[in-house]
Amino acid sequence: MRDRIEDLALAGPGILLLALAFVLPITEMLRLSIVGADGGLTVEHFARFLTDSYYLGIVWRTIYLSVLITMICAVIGFPLAYVMARVRPGLRLWLIVLIILPLMTSVVVRTFGWMVLLGRGGLVPFTFWKLGFVGRNFTLMHTEAAIVIGMVQVLLPFTTLSILGVVMKIDRRLEEASRTMGASFFATLRTVILPLAMPGILAGSLLAFTLSVSSFVTPSLLGGVRLPVVAASIYDAATKTLEWNFAAAQSVILLVGVLLALTPYIKLSGRRHG
Amino acid sequence: KDKLVINSYGGAYEQIHRKLVIEPFMKKYDVDVQVITAYSADALAQLRAQKAAPQFDVIHFSGGQEVVAAREGLISAIKAEELSNGKDLYPFATEGLSRGEGPVHAVAAIGLLYNKDKAPKKPARWADLWDPAYKDHIVLTDLSNSYGLLGFLMLNKVKGGDIKNPDPGFDAVKGLLGSSVVVSTSPEMQQNFAQNDAWIAPYAQDYAYTLRKAGLPIEFVQGAEGTPAVYLTANLVANRPNQDLAKKFIDFSLSPEVQAGWATELRYSPTNKATKLDDTVAKEVVYGEQAVSGLMRFDPVAVDAARASLVERWKKLIAR
């Protein structure tokens, strides 16, 4: 009983904050999703979204791009975090700094950096053109590749640092034991470090996935208006056309969908082994 | 000291705004004017969300948002008589007052921007956009941007449609999509002209001047078929204590001196008949009774009513 009180006291400020400053305000907003033009209850906003192949297409793009981005972040982030965990502290500090440096610039500005690199005549297409892979007018801007590139750069620190924290705590002797049992470096990485780092990978992927699902600045700037994602669609509906009811309906769909999809994930992460 | 809170559009616009309007006004009336930098759409959304406790006294819109704001009671009506400059305004500038909107204090003409160094030829008509010479170097603007919306309505009209019937416009634009870039913000427009080898784009006159000032060889051409325009309004926010002062501020923005300043500095066309302009400036804005009568205005209420469906249809059209 006292344990519960303790836990409640620990979680209390957080719960209170979210209840008052998050649940309450968004309830009012999300309520709009079932309010019709005449003020009565309706499901028209949901129907409009769910029956339109255009919007479903947006959803599909959002999902598969997010999954792709998350996977790339995890695949790069895990070895990176491992290396960072195993170098000496001084080097580790500076690796961390370099990795998080992108976060110290405004998202808009850093996206402009990508636009310069990826746009027509930019460094990357230019190099590709010189190498003879593509035509002179080739541009990576306004492609899904650009979205992925830009998002991975932004989200990599989130994944890497989440994994780093966990890898740092893995008992080195486990790794050593594995080596003495004939496991090569890679085998050890796969059979010992990877499973033990899983909570970090899960947490990092969770952050990366939710962030890529709900971000719109980078996808809009790099993908352009012709490759919309759900968050951008919500943003447009909320500010450009002021269809708040529709924006709310889309948000409900996004929120519920992602939470449902992540339920097993949430349960998995944070659980001790075994 | 009395205080007013207004919005402005940031960057160079806001600098000029301060120089031409805000500072002189503060001096003249010995009041404090504070600025929130907010684009029209954001400002409207913000205003709507804080309806219970608004913080703006005067709110400027550039994309027809005043129609919504008036309808939702976010802004208060102003009578022409309350404005000392009211009688000097062109009729279109006060037309909205009857609907509870604010007066138009400046006009941004929409036409074709082109790169005079690179483009193979100078465009003359809206229809020239379809000229294969510009292929792969066209920039179109998203309809969520008010310049883009008006540009599209114009193209639609050129192709024989009207607000109720946007099909011709959409069909025609569809043919352009393969050889053009679609942007949604002004900086992207600049980016395309500066870096990505863009040659031609339907956009606003004032922005052509901004680009030119930034050192780009951009010229503005009024399409032969007509010149639509974006009307910048100054509106009186409802439920604020200081409405009298706010009205004075709005009135101040309408004075010929201020309007001449806008035209000189940023190439916005004046809405006050009494405005006097230099010849060089006059050539680069829509100036004079006759020119003004050539300006086209799509019915703001109809535009507002159609906006959501136009935007949605546009999005579906351009989506890959």
Next chain:
Amino acid sequence: MATLELNQIVKSFGSVDVLHGISLTIESGQFVSLLGPSGCGKTTLLRIIAGLENVTRGGLRIAGRDVTNVPPEDRDIAMMFQSYALLPHMSVRENVRFPLRMRKRGTRSEQDQRVQAALETVQLGHLADRMPRQLSGGQQQRVALARAIVSDPKILLLDEPLSNLDARLREDMQVELIELHRRLGLTTVFVTHDQEEALSLSDTVVLMNAGRIEQVGAPQEIYAAPRTSFASEFIGSANLIPVKVGETATGAQAILPSGEIISVAPGSEPCQKAHLILRQEDIKLQPVQTAVQNGFRATVETRVFLGARIRYVLRLGDLRIKCLAPGTDIFSPGDPVAVSVPESRAQIIEA
């Protein structure tokens, strides 16, 4: 199955010097114990043999091949860690199967059999499906042991493998280890803090002290002829008594601080400062009435019951002398006793 040669191995952690030039050759198939006080560098040496620790200087060879820079997985060793290092995300069975999987020994079902056999050896066959954290300390230690012996490596390294087991189980495990060693001819290096274990199991005992090898030899040799006072004090927990050594016609004599005279083993040189080494179990206590052959009288200070044996602490002037007597001699604290020492067991080491 492989000779192990350590050549002048020096190891420092930062500014802490842990090993000061260890040279040692372990013949193929030998069973060697590393014995020494806590913190003397046993684990470090074992880790260097396993390839887990870089040497600061020196090198080592396994089966004639220089392996100083060979990674652990290519040394064909198995090591049991002092802290067990069980993989927490794997069940007991998976932990024990791990080296077989990694070394690709046999098919899946052969592996299963070997795992089960190894678990039976450590008497844990019934707990194969538990996770490590669901086991008691001693059970975890036995899983670690099973994991080390399951894959018959060339060299088996065991770091205090039995420290958390009770006497009976420990004896069983010792028997299993010896049998395994004989059957497979493994080269085994075994760290223990228990001298009886070291003496009973090994072909060779390596006695370490503060990062140096103090003495290497067969168990009897180490026990019977410790070369340094550290060795004699550590093995058999002998008493070290400062004495003067004189000579008589019949042989050498040690003169205790309190004046008593004891004949000592032949071959001791006369000198002013030396140590008389009296092993606890060599000291015989008799009722004070008894005539003492070679010894002195002392008083019992404390008595500790150890079951089969009794430990007495005796006082002779300022000296305290510990001795281990069979469980049947009963004296009480305060009793005077006659102490006798077999001449042959009273050794002298120069101070």
Next chain:
Amino acid sequence: MATLELNQIVKSFGSVDVLHGISLTIESGQFVSLLGPSGCGKTTLLRIIAGLENVTRGGLRIAGRDVTNVPPEDRDIAMMFQSYALLPHMSVRENVRFPLRMRKRGTRSEQDQRVQAALETVQLGHLADRMPRQLSGGQQQRVALARAIVSDPKILLLDEPLSNLDARLREDMQVELIELHRRLGLTTVFVTHDQEEALSLSDTVVLMNAGRIEQVGAPQEIYAAPRTSFASEFIGSANLIPVKVGETATGAQAILPSGEIISVAPGSEPCQKAHLILRQEDIKLQPVQTAVQNGFRATVETRVFLGARIRYVLRLGDLRIKCLAPGTDIFSPGDPVAVSVPESRAQIIEA
């Protein structure tokens, strides 16, 4: 300083029953050992006393107060964990100071003094500023010990505190523990797998087996009069020989499977199936020529050198009998020997 009463304590982990109703009273100021084979529930019982584990049924009192639901921090105990549980982010000194800080014992400088004293006690005064991971296994264990003893709690719980120490150090630590115990009158509960340790240190030995208490008693009592065959086998690693018991005029006699007859301690009832308990150290070996008083002849199967002692495994028909002889009797494998057993030490337990 506090009586400890355990009342019918039952503990299960899920479907695994670990303790089956443990009842035990420990008087204030007693030094109690928990002794028992690996996995019998010693640690679990200790954790229940500490309040770290909920009981499934039953309850416990400390100093008369029901503490079944009192959290550990309010029990005024100190516990040393089998796995040490040193706080990895604190230096040795900070680790040892931790209980003092938490219990607000004394000023900062008093605390420093006590910490230093505790570290000196475990002979680690010089390593106070190291981090735990920079220590050897035995050094870590001693830090954990220092941390447990630094704060003189009412009840001191030690889980295998000396398992990773060499004999000399272990003896030193035992002396320190006993002294501490005497000086402060702590109630001490001590888990060990080493019977000599249990017998020598404790006032009372609690022998556990498979989640049950097998026998409770003073060391001598437990040693001399084991009540169950488990107890006798576990303590002193006795030989358990199936026998028939007959009676003669002079007393009881055990008939070995091979027909030999041995007089046993008086008081044994005649029966068909019983066990003769022969403790390893009670068996006397003599050259086969010697007349055997109460015993039989057997053959030496193996000989293991333990230093001060030698362990022989003898064979008598199908039986294997282990015995511990002083280091001086020398027989070789294959030698026939005369085995004699003191009548008083040959006990019978019903099978």
Next chain:
Amino acid sequence: MVKGVPNALRLLTWLLVTLTLIFVLAPLIVVAGVSVSESQFIAFPPTGFSLRWFAAIFESNAYVHALTTSLKLAVLVTVTATIIGAGAAIALHRRRLPGTGLLAGLFLSPLILPSIIFAIGLLMLWSATVGPVSFWALWIGHMVIALPYVIRTTLAVLADSDPFLEEAARTMGASRWQRILYVVLPQCVPGLAAGAFFAFNISFDEAVVALFLRTPDLVTLPIQIYNQLEFSPDPTVAAVSTLMMGLTVFLIAIIDRLLGIQRFVGT
């Protein structure tokens, strides 16, 4: 790294690290390049060299003001969100509260919901109940958004922690709060550090909530940059960003010299 990693592998590893760093830093190099360009508009490679955009930052006190506002806000948010988040993470980790799974979902939601909805909702509620928005509204808004990061990273680190440590502390008389302070929190440090950094960054880079909750005096750096970009993009935004990166590196170097933060990134 563990001894005995083959050289080829080491090389490969460093190649991977280098490539990743190049990838991550490439756009930043562009930004830095643009910031010293002479040209008025954002283009790369830079034409000429000039520090005038840096000078421009300090000429208009809008940037300086926005920067101080943002820093104040970010520091406050970091401290509070880290404390609140750590508590929540510990409670979630222990799984003793009923409905832990539900709570976990709740604590994740601010991350999933597009912030525009939250921003509008918060503004509406605040206006209706408290009145005109202020610094505190923004602080609360950012705390809500930053909280999930702290919670997630901390939870991950806790998952691998040694349960005996807290028990040991209990037997040593540590009360609940002491245990959390001296045992649990130090164990969380790597996760907390990452979470705190994310919190700082979120607050420092957040533009949507800040856009809706701004007042004339309450303009954060991202909003200032956004405003600049929206109407007349020039390299000052690049200069500001470059300055921030430089400042980060510089500050970390200084702090490391003085306090040795290497300790906090673990050993």
